[in-house]
Amino acid sequence: LLEKLTPLEAEIFKKYGLNSSYKEISISLSVPAKCVDNALTRIRKKAYEVYIQFKAENDADTRK
Numbered sequence: 001l002l003e004k005l006t007p008l009e010a011e012i013f014k015k016y017g018l019n020s021s022y023k024e025i026s027i028s029l030s031v032p033a034k035c036v037d038n039a040l041t042r043i044r045k046k047a048y049e050v051y052i053q054f055k056a057e058n059d060a061d062t063r064k
Helices: 007-017 022-029 033-063
Strands: none
Touching: 007 022, 007 033, 022 033
16 A cells, blocks of 8 residues: 555555544644645545455455
8 A cells, every 4th residue: 555655645644543633644744634634535545446456356366
């Protein structure tokens, strides 16, 4: 997943994973809270895409 994220998304992902709030992340990265919110939305979408791809590959492997 990390390789699919932009540098900003990766930083937000890491900080969010450490239970930082949107406000704490926005202050530490000097970006608006809305930017953090938008980035987390994109991260969730990318994570879902990675999950779907992983699941498809594993389902294909189990059919062999």
